[in-house]
Amino acid sequence: MENHDKAILEASAKHPIVPLEKGKFYTYGTAGFRMKADLLEGISYRVGLLASLRSRKLNGQAIGVMITASHNPAADNGVKIVDPLGDMLEQDWERYATALVNAPSDEQLVEVYNRLATELKIDLKSPSKVIYGRDTRPSGHKLVTALADGLEAAKAEFVDYKILTTPQLHYLVRATNSEGTPLSYGKVSEAGYYEKLAEAFVRAMKGRRINGTLQVDCANGVGGPKLSEFLKYIPKDKVNFDVKVVNDDVLRPEVLNLECGADFVKTKQRAPPNPKPQPGVRSCSLDGDADRLIYYWVDPETGFVMLDGDRISSLAASFIGDLVESAGLKDDLRIGVVQTAYANGASTNYITQHLKLPVICTPTGVKHLHHVAQGFDIGVYFEANGHGTVLFSPDALSAFRKKEPQSPAQKDALDTLAALGDLINQTVGDAISDMLMVEVILAHKNWTLRDWAMTYADLPNRLVRVEVGNKDLFQTTDAERRLLHPEGAQDEIDQAVKKYKDARSFARASGTENACRVYAEAATRSEANELAERVARIIERYGAL
Numbered sequence: 001m002e003n004h005d006k007a008i009l010e011a012s013a014k015h016p017i018v019p020l021e022k023g024k025f026y027t028y029g030t031a032g033f034r035m036k037a038d039l040l041e042g043i044s045y046r047v048g049l050l051a052s053l054r055s056r057k058l059n060g061q062a063i064g065v066m067i068t069a070s071h072n073p074a075a076d077n078g079v080k081i082v083d084p085l086g087d088m089l090e091q092d093w094e095r096y097a098t099a100l101v102n103a104p105s106d107e108q109l110v111e112v113y114n115r116l117a118t119e120l121k122i123d124l125k126s127p128s129k130v131i132y133g134r135d136t137r138p139s140g141h142k143l144v145t146a147l148a149d150g151l152e153a154a155k156a157e158f159v160d161y162k163i164l165t166t167p168q169l170h171y172l173v174r175a176t177n178s179e180g181t182p183l184s185y186g187k188v189s190e191a192g193y194y195e196k197l198a199e200a201f202v203r204a205m206k207g208r209r210i211n212g213t214l215q216v217d218c219a220n221g222v223g224g225p226k227l228s229e230f231l232k233y234i235p236k237d238k239v240n241f242d243v244k245v246v247n248d249d250v251l252r253p254e255v256l257n258l259e260c261g262a263d264f265v266k267t268k269q270r271a272p273p274n275p276k277p278q279p280g281v282r283s284c285s286l287d288g289d290a291d292r293l294i295y296y297w298v299d300p301e302t303g304f305v306m307l308d309g310d311r312i313s314s315l316a317a318s319f320i321g322d323l324v325e326s327a328g329l330k331d332d333l334r335i336g337v338v339q340t341a342y343a344n345g346a347s348t349n350y351i352t353q354h355l356k357l358p359v360i361c362t363p364t365g366v367k368h369l370h371h372v373a374q375g376f377d378i379g380v381y382f383e384a385n386g387h388g389t390v391l392f393s394p395d396a397l398s399a400f401r402k403k404e405p406q407s408p409a410q411k412d413a414l415d416t417l418a419a420l421g422d423l424i425n426q427t428v429g430d431a432i433s434d435m436l437m438v439e440v441i442l443a444h445k446n447w448t449l450r451d452w453a454m455t456y457a458d459l460p461n462r463l464v465r466v467e468v469g470n471k472d473l474f475q476t477t478d479a480e481r482r483l484l485h486p487e488g489a490q491d492e493i494d495q496a497v498k499k500y501k502d503a504r505s506f507a508r509a510s511g512t513e514n515a516c517r518v519y520a521e522a523a524t525r526s527e528a529n530e531l532a533e534r535v536a537r538i539i540e541r542y543g544a545l
Ligand SMILES: CC(=O)N[C@H]1[C@@H](OP(=O)(O)O)O[C@H](CO)[C@@H](O)[C@@H]1O
Pocket: 030, 031, 342, 364, 365, 366, 383, 385, 509, 510, 511, 512, 513, 517
């Protein structure tokens, strides 16, 4: 035996993979490997092996591994790989991850590992570095132990950052790889992340005032303690940011994401029952790993009003678009917005017709949006569920710093843009960073949540989950907006949509669950509900064939 074979074999025996029923495989999905935590120990070990290979392939640049199941229940967990710039694992490598994880025995695991090294021309003696973190789930302990055993067996160097939000881990990966270069992303520590955000926040606010308290529901996840820690870094004499942190109990794992958090608010379209909603309180919710954000308030007259990812996206695009114009950079920088088919049609209209910005629709999953957003100088991308960010190209960032201002107003716009470039997480959607961005924009515009909500009226919509025998029958085209298979299904959906005003509906197989999702929107709530039900019946029927 040579190389790492013996060590890999021995450690693998300690972290066996749980066999699935015949014909079923583990897959690296939209969010990495995610499932019940007790299936994940062997997977986490093998992800350690894969991350070490990925780092070696990329000349020893640091690769990240995050252990989290985000908004899922406490009993779940997940393992996800982060590439050197802090973005998601390159898509080609998802196949390699799947191959390693599904090797049926310890011996075959060694075989697959060596075969990958040979095929990908990886020198197993070259340096490898992996950094990792986990959310507050108790199962995280066992999973990082398995991960570290994988890294040790592969003789990779590694750093355990312990408990982090997902975006903090992404930040640390990029900071590690850019340390000491002109493109340095920030200090390589959790404190470095807080310092960078706090400094940029003060700069972006530039003396403007935030009106009233913001209540932040942290889903009883990792975002709670991290947000509280971050708040200590804001100099009170410079910014009056009055935050009330709620649902930040991380000592009782069973309450994680339970009737609270961004996913609850978005899917149930109501405020978390605890603490008891008080009319008029400006509120937002993070999800369990603090990469999604939803704003809302309970209006004394009209009830619950939600400002979701589409709203954050249009708010950011409108504000940054205006700043670019004031800065005299309108002809130099291309701004665009990236959405998925789940974006409310009213938001798409507002962005294209009113803001006059291009919108590109991609398949679901932030990796797709992120990739397309990189094609703009300023790419704003959000999923409706509140996950997203704004990406600035190197040209844009250098224009903000180098352009000679011709007036005080132009200087102000350039300074604010430069500050936003530091404030907004450039690696991945980040609820804490996005929340600071929203606060900056509202303060600059002197807007309440009601002013923000007035920009356009959402079309009533409904999302339905449909159980089907085999979701893989459902294949889509046109950024998931139309079904190619099963034959005939799309025609029936088209016929149903025609019956309603301002209606749109589509169905697709979920990438994270064994089910199809049906989305419908229409001019009125009852029409949206009715259309969703009709299309759900169509999908049920074709799914049963
Ligand atoms: C309608 C919806 O919200 N879908 C979610 C969900 O994907 P599905 O493929 O729809 O299961 O989970 C993804 C990962 O978190 C997220 O990116 C996506 O937006």
